[in-house]
Amino acid sequence: MSVAREIAAAKINLALHVRGKLPDGRHAIETIFAFCIDGDRLSAEPAAELTLGSSGLFSPELPHSEDNLVLKAARALQEAAGANSGAAILLEKRLPVASGIGGGSADAAAALRLLTSLWNIDPAHAERVAPALGSDVPACLLSLSARGEGAGDRLQQIALPEVSGMPVLLVNPRVQLSTAEVFARWDGIDHGPLGEDWRHGRNDLQPAAVQLAPQIETVLAWLSAQIGATLVRMSGSGATCFALFDSEVPRDRAAEAVPREWWHLATSLR
Structure with missing residues (x-):
């Protein structure tokens, strides 16, 4: 029996500017997405029904399987494509939950890619269902550097030769943060657009996140x-x-020195 595999690449926002509110109530942002070569891992094989199992360090922190975004993505793809096939999906959860690096969005996007291949269906179905699953899911479906506008789901793929292959160290103080709560604490001030050079940018959500998690x-x-x-x-x-x-x-020297109570990942950008 054939087994399909996908990496749910960790996402980072090289810069993230919050510009205001959209008519639908979501926040208008300008961001530069970049993706790591590592992340969660998904595998799937043909089955009569859709099921989801999990393993990995952060598996115990996942929501109940019926509420997991991977299954929601799978069902949405199934419905959009009119597919009658099932799949036994296994998620190896290596990235912290609710940590600002894609997480559930990357897992959902990887599931869309995985099942598109396993079920041999048109990738356009995955592109159509991705936005409804979350603002970051379209970017994670692409998993390549891109500029995101709107709620982050209006994408323009961009080349970032200056960071391709660049070593990066991710560190999390093992604190989960609700995206909605962080946005709710945004100061409401438009501090200006994200220009052509992301290095001169910032993350406008950092002050709000620090209020909730000073460890940042x-x-x-x-x-x-x-x-x-x-x-x-x-x-x-x-x-x-x-x-x-x-x-x-x-990078590796820094990774070796990360305090034991923090989670970290030494990786590179795509």
């Missing part, structure tokens, strides 16, 4: 003090922060 400031300060770190920011709505490095040696 500690992580950012620690990353900024690491030798070789060229840029340090919080990703998404937190609490994961990242540091970019020019080479693997200083």
